[in-house]
Amino acid sequence: MSKPAVPCYPQDMERRIFGFPPVAGENPRVLILGSMPSVRSLEYGRYYGHPRNHFWKLILSVLELPWEEEYAGRLDILKKRGIALWDVIAHCRREGSLDQAIRDPEYNDVMGFIGQFPGLRLVCFNGSRAEREFFRNTRHVGKSPEYLRLPSSSPIPTRLHRKWEDKLPEWRIIADHLDEVKP
Numbered sequence: 001m002s003k004p005a006v007p008c009y010p011q012d013m014e015r016r017i018f019g020f021p022p023v024a025g026e027n028p029r030v031l032i033l034g035s036m037p038s039v040r041s042l043e044y045g046r047y048y049g050h051p052r053n054h055f056w057k058l059i060l061s062v063l064e065l066p067w068e069e070e071y072a073g074r075l076d077i078l079k080k081r082g083i084a085l086w087d088v089i090a091h092c093r094r095e096g097s098l099d100q101a102i103r104d105p106e107y108n109d110v111m112g113f114i115g116q117f118p119g120l121r122l123v124c125f126n127g128s129r130a131e132r133e134f135f136r137n138t139r140h141v142g143k144s145p146e147y148l149r150l151p152s153s154s155p156i157p158t159r160l161h162r163k164w165e166d167k168l169p170e171w172r173i174i175a176d177h178l179d180e181v182k183p
Contacts, residue, residue, distance in 0.1 A: 015093070016091045016092065017042060017093070018091040019087045019091065019108070020037060021086075022084060022085065022086035022108075022113060023047065023078060024079065024084035024085075024086075024117070025078075025079030025080060025084070026079075027117065027119045028084035028117050028120060029082035029120060029122070029177050030082060030083045030123075030124060030174050030177050031084045031086065031113070031114065031117075031120055031123045032059075032083060032084070032085050032124045033088050033110065034048075034087045034088070034127070034130050035102065035127065035133060036087055036092055036094065036105075037087065038053070038097035039096065039097045040097070046071050047075075047085050049071075052155040053155060054154070054155060054164035055126070057164050058168060058171045059083070060074075063077065063175065065077065081178055082179055083174070086110065087108065087130070088107060088110060088130050088133045088134045088137070089107060089108065090105075090108040091106050102133075107133070107137040111138055111141075121144075121145050121177040122147075122173070122174065123146070123147050123148070124149075124173075124174060125147070125150065126153055127150070127151070127152030128149060131147075131149045146177075148173065150170055150171055150173075151166075151170055151171070
């Protein structure tokens with residue numbers, strides 16, 4: 001498991017930053033993997049804690065649920081609906097929050113985690129860096145679960161995804177892999 005988060009600042013690139021432990025209910029169907037939490041997320045001690053990150057808007061829209069103010073409530077929603085969260089990278093060095101700045105990554109045992117949940121149907125990568133780091137560290141993946149890269153929930157616009165609404169059609173595939181659960 002990962003150690004508690006330690007923010008990393010530009011003058012302190014020698015320190016390692018540590019991500020969060022996984023979030024999972026009893027029988028997740030979908031695992032969403034990020035790369036490494038942002039500086040703001042680490043400061044808040046929350047997955048996708050930066051208020052501008054699109055993750056929570058996307059996932060609650062996929063689940064057709066209203067905004068939930070409480071972070072613990074959002075995590076409970078994910079667990080009840082069969083969605084697990086984790087990051088590919090356990091700890092690294094990084095100046096700022098950009099994935100391009102990640103140095104010396106050490107990896108979480110994602111394949112071990114996946115092995116604990118035989119009901120997993122889909123592993124989603126929240127952006128290309130999460131996908132690249134996963135496959136850099138993982139040699140053998142089976143045919144199940146399915147693996148899929150989604151547009152990053154980062155608020156930084158890209159050519160194809162200017163706003164969070166532009167990403168939503170691709171994120172909707174998550175709902176196809178969940179059991180029907182009443183909120």
